[in-house]
Amino acid sequence: MSGAGVNTNIDKRNSSLNIWITPDVGNDEPKVEFAEPRNNLIFPVDACVLEKKSSGTKNSKINERNIDYDDSSTVSSIPRNALLHFSGRPSVQLVTAFFDGFHVQTDRANSIKKKTFLTCISLSAVATNGVIESGGTYFMISRNLGAEFGTSVGILFYLANACACAMYIVGAIEVLLLYLFPTIAIGGTDVVKDIGFMGMMSNNIRIYGTVLLLITFFIVALGVKFVQFFAPVSLFCVLFSILSIFAGTIHKSIVNSEHTVCTLNESIVFQSKAFIPDYLNNTAFDNQCPYCTTDNVKLLNNLCGNINAENCTEMANKSLSCIYAFPGIRRNTFNENLMSNYMNEGESAQRVVARKYIDIFQDISTNFFVILAIYFPSVTGIMTGSNMSGDLRDPQKNIPVGTIAAQLFTSIKYYKYKYKYEFDKLGPVLRDKYGQSLRGRGMVVAEMAWPSPWIILVGSFTSCFGAALQCLCSAPRLLYSITKDDVLPFLQLFRVLNRWNEPFRCTILTAILAELVILVAAIDRIAPIVDFFFLMCYAFVNLICFLHSILGAPNWRPRFKYYHWSLSLLGALICLFIMFSTHWIYATIVLLLCAAIYKYVDWKGDKKEWGDGIRGLVLSTAQFSLSKLEDKIPHPKNWRPQLLLITNLPSCHESNQEETTRKLLHLASQLKKGRGLTIAVSLRGGDPTDSDEKASIAAMMKTKLAFEMTVAKVRGFCSSLIYDTDQVEAALSTLIQSSGIGPLHPNTLLVPYPELGGVGSNYWSFLHRLQRGAAEDMSLLIPKGILLFPELEDRISGLIDVWWILHDGGLLLLISFLLKQHKVWRSCKMRIFVVVQHSDNQFKMRMEMEEFLYQMRIDAELILAEFDSPDISAYEVQRSIDVNREFARRQTRVSLAQLILDQHRGSRDFLDEKPLKNPKDITQFNENNDKSGIQFNQNNDTSGIQEDYLDHPMQHVETPKSPENNRREVERTFTFTPSMAVHDHIPKKKEKKSSIHSAVRLNAKIVEKSQRSALIVLNLPEPPKTQTSFENYMRYLDVLTHSLKRVLLVRGTGNEVITMYS
Structure with missing residues (x-):
């Protein structure tokens, strides 16, 4: 037998591989070659462009083509270790679990197992920290994180079970139509390739899936006892399937397998229908080697397009081979399957575009995260025991033991499958998603079972059907537990049990949701949805254990002792990582859905007090924050x-x-x-x-x-x-x-x-x-006319007039500003009336007060209101006393606003310092005097104060000199009655008339300027200290606020509450 000559030339300058195939005719008999996998530098023939001459002659022309080539790498004859088509669309839960053993990247499988094991540890700790009622995972989350988190995650977990029911039904239908009874597919057996959203295969899945869902629904409607009757059957089929797979490995290691596949350059596995004669298409047999030759007209027609293409025949004789699909346990196979190798859609090997009419090709693009999302549903069963907590005799004992035992058993099983498949199966065969390279029933795992492939096929179908039953049984109970807690009002319709104590209405709703998901008709699209719902639940279970461990609440006393907060935190972070690494858009949508449910429960839901961990976290945070705050006068900021x-x-x-x-x-x-x-x-x-x-x-x-x-x-x-x-x-x-x-x-x-x-x-x-x-x-806030003040629904427009008689630390301005920020007063305009006297330098005072308001970020109109000294004598004395008291304490700085007022007062000069030009100079002056203090004029005379007092008996002031610092310290004893020193010299009638007259004059000025204003804010005179002055004080306030609609009297403490600094 002579073969076609293949000349190769590697040009390292442009990193390309040039291939020329020259014609060479030979008539030797074809020879069947059984070859072990080799790592040759032979590029697959499908990299060449095969064209038929337009003239219709039988000669074929193979054009030259440049192919990118990396001279630093080895072009392998077998693309290694990619879970391509076979894992792209898993058929059953059991087979999906096996995929972890199919030469898949080890880190992915390990991360998932670690995550589920960490979640099992956290679940065990939470489950043993008190009585667990019906509701399982929802009950634990809601009682430990509050009704809001519990309901939001519970709803997502319910949707996860409903979607999982649909996913398992779709998997069962795929097994039914592809492997068990392909002839019942509507449209014939060829519809398997029509997998588009509206393709015939998808429509078959929708129709048969709906029928199977109805059967499942009727079984569940009969009650949980009928569901449990099917559980032993499903478990037996699964266990028997597992044993048959290991038995098949041993059998094929001892006896050579008859399963063979046809390869070209040991890289491409042909579809069997591409070279098996048509009359054998419906016949199952294992040995395909007699047809994997150049004598096969159908093979050469599909390969070359012309049976007389001598160059193609020569090349095929050299590169065509028939090899064992299951060579047994061999180290070479393990080495080739060890590393990962992901491919894009439409490729038959990595970076090799497939000829779809003959090659096994990738129908979806794969990477680490795509495979991770498809694989994950196989490990979502760890919550099954907790979901049935209401039916367990001792949940605190059964949940930890059963959950951890099941997780360890499945992990050991998955690891065994992983290494077994890496040792005894060829990578191209494992990547054959539908088993199209084989002539058996088609499922690769089934073909390697012993004694019969039917064990795996039946086990796969029963496993999927049993899982769908469990999901459709547990999901309605979870929803009923949520409705029983009465946290979502719109779900009260489903808070009904039938006479057999079954949540029938919840079952109907679950079946409807499952039907909507079945209409998607593709596990590749359903699996990620299920993943995120389950991952949110697992993350919150880990979060519960983490929070309780960190907070150390007295009620956290789990019987399960083998946990640690770091493990729970790691489990929660892994869950979030898997979510955002696989499909960050889906992850964002799920988080937003969870947040929306949380907000709805917080807004409309019934408030529940279950002593949850979130309250404990808030309490611990509050205690920590309070311990960090110092109990002293706060900074104005x-x-x-x-x-x-x-x-x-x-x-x-x-x-x-x-x-x-x-x-x-x-x-x-x-x-x-x-x-x-x-x-x-x-x-x-x-x-x-x-x-x-x-x-x-x-x-x-x-x-x-x-x-x-x-x-x-x-x-x-x-x-x-x-x-x-x-x-x-x-x-x-x-x-x-x-x-x-x-x-x-x-x-x-x-x-x-x-x-x-x-x-x-x-x-x-x-x-x-x-x-x-x-x-x-x-500080004191006294609203007068409180019944006329607006409510939250009202909107007030007009003027807010601030009568700034005394600067008391800025409270007057701050309160007015805060009111204006609210939507009730937002439409109002603020005016500030600064009280001045005839002798004040009003021009400079206006300029500097406007600058002051600008620095304070107060948007208001400034108006100077001129008063005689007797009209504001009470406030004048209070102002001087406040300033002196604050300096004596050395606890606050001199008020910037008060310094501006004092600087331009013609009647009083409190400071010996040089007049300050602008507010910034005054600020610097304040900062410099933090250390040295302000030196008051020792020659200041207080006779003016005494004279003011005689005109208006508002306050009694004693001003003893301090020999220690030569400063005037003032002690207040406000009375509203004459002091003992002057009582005998002032008739009672004159005394009362004087106080009333000053209030009348001040009120008349306010009424003149602000009677129609929406709100008037002004200083409150200092309250008296003795009850004998109460009557005069009230009479003064009544007269002061007479004929004013809304008044807010404000009394500050003198401490600064507003500042110009950010």
């Missing part, structure tokens, strides 16, 4: 209004007081841009030692207050307090002093102004709160 709201929730007939409470909470909500904490307390007189009263009335008060806070969207805490009726002052003082925790104690007291016509007790309660709040150095 970090200051935020921490509100304390004290109210008496009334009985049902006191609607006015109830409306007041509601309006106060809405006002607190409108300040939420301050990101502060709100504490609301409901007080009620009674017997605090009466347990029945505390349990009933106090609980009712707290429930009402919590409801109002929820409606007003106030984020904070509420409580109720029962106090002795004769100890109201002590109760208020104790409450104000003890509210909050550490640095998160309230710094602002929100108290409604008593309405006109109210009873006297309302005034006393109001004044007591002001007095106690001021004594604790708290």
Whole structure:
């Protein structure tokens, strides 16, 4: 026998391989050659372009073609170790599990086994930490991570089981139509290649899949007992299939296998139909060598296109061979199958484009992650035991033992298959997805079984059908557990059991979802969907164990001791890695779906308190954060209004007081841009030692207050307090002093102004709160006309007028700014009225105050309001006292705004320093004086203050000189009655008229400028310290705010709460 001459020339300069095939005629008899796999430098003939002459002659022309060639590599005669067609579309769960043994990259299989084993360890620890009821994995996640996470992951896990049911049914139908009974396929046996979305094979899968789903549904509808009858049969078939595969390996190692395949250049496995005579197409036989010769007209026609092509015949005689498909256990085979080799769609070997009419080719592009997604469903059964937790006698014992034992058994089995297939099967045969190179039943795994391939075929079908039954049985129970917890209102329709105690409605819904997935008709598309749903569940099981291990809650006492937080964290990270490495788009969609369900449950779902780990995490985080905060005056950048709201929730007939409470909470909500904490307390007189009263009335008060806070969207805490009726002052003082925790104690007291016509007790309660709040150095917010303040649904337009009589640390500006940030007040325009006197340098004051507002990022119109000194005497004295007190403490810097005002006051010169030109100079001045302090003019005379006091008996000021630092320290004793020193010289009538007249003049100016404004914000005079001054103080406030619609009185502590720095 003479063969065609093949001349090769390797040009290393351009890294190409040039091949010329010269004609050579020979008439020797064909010889059948049985060859072992070799690593020759022979490129497959299909790399050449075979063309028939257009003239129709029988001569054939083989054109020259340049093929890329890497001279540093070895062109192998057998493409090594790629799980191509055979694993691209797995037929059954059992066979898919075997793929791990088919010369697949070891790291992929190891990573999956490690991940499932780590998940089993975490699952065992969680399952043994308390009683496990029905619901399995959902029950564990929801009770450990909360209803929101539990429901979102539970829904995904339910969808995973529903989709898995469809996947197993599609796999069973593939086994049925491709291998068991191919003649029942609608359209004939040739439709196997028509696998497009609307192809005939896909339509066959849809039709037969629907029929099989109906059969499965009727069996499950009869009850779980009928499903369990099929379990032993399926298990027996699977075990017998496993034994038959190992028996086949031993048998073929002892006795030479009769299974042969026809190869060209030992690289391409021909489709058997390409060279087997047509009259034998429906006949099964093993030895194909008699037909793998150049005498086979059909083979040469398909190979060369012309039987008389002498060059093609000569070449075929040299490169054509017939080899064993299952050579037995051999080291050479293992070495060739050891490394991975992935191919693109339409290739018969790596970087070799297939001739689809004759070659076995790749129908999908593969890589590590594609194979990973297809393989993963074979290891998703680790949750089967936990899903049936309601039917187990002792779940805490059965789940760990059964889950870990099953995982170890399957891992050992998979590793055995891996090395077995790498030793005893040729790589090209393993890559034959549908077994088209063989003449048996077609399934490669079935062909190597002993004593009969039917064992694997039947075992594959029963395995898939049994898995579909289990999924269709467990998924409705999982959904019923979710509906039973009553966290999703729209699922209440499925919270029904039939008379046999079966969730029939849930079963119907599951069957409908499975049917929708069956319509996809392709396992390659269904498997990734199932993967991500299961991976989300596994990730959260690992997260549970990790969180509990890290937090170390007292309730975390699992009986299973062989766990560690690092293993759980590693398992969760591997799950996320697999998700995003395989299909990051699918992973993103699944995460968004999980987040959407979480948000819906948080929004509409019933609130459940199961003592979950998320609450424990929040508690631990809060404790850690609080321990890191220092309990001292915060920096102006970090200051935020921490509100304390004290109210008496009334009985049902006191609607006015109830409306007041509601309006106060809405006002607190409108300040939420301050990101502060709100504490609301409901007080009620009674017997605090009466347990029945505390349990009933106090609980009712707290429930009402919590409801109002929820409606007003106030984020904070509420409580109720029962106090002795004769100890109201002590109760208020104790409450104000003890509210909050550490640095998160309230710094602002929100108290409604008593309405006109109210009873006297309302005034006393109001004044007591002001007095106690001021004594604790708290800021005060006093809304007058609270019933006219808007609610969250209202939208206010107009003006917000800020009457800046006294700079108290910037609270006046900050509160006004925060209100304007809320959508209720967003349409308003802010105006700031700065109080000046005749002797002030108003021009420079305006320029520098505008610069100050710009630096503070306050968008407002600045207006200078001119007053006589007696009209604002109370505020003037308070301002001077506040500044001196803060310098004496050396705890805060001089207020920038106050320095601007003081610098241009014509009536008073507090500073000996040179006048500062701009706010930046003043800021530098502040920073320099952090160390040295401000030196006050020792010659300042206080007689002016005493004269102001005589005109308006608002405050009594004592100004003793300090011999230690020669600074003036001022102690406040505000009274609203004349001091003992001047009491005898001032008649009572003149005293009252003077205070009222100053309030009337100030009110008249405010009414003139701001009567039609939407809101007026102004300074609150310092509350009196003695009860004898309460009457005059209230009279002054009434006159000051007369004829004003909405007023917010603000009292700051003097500490800076606003700054120009970022």
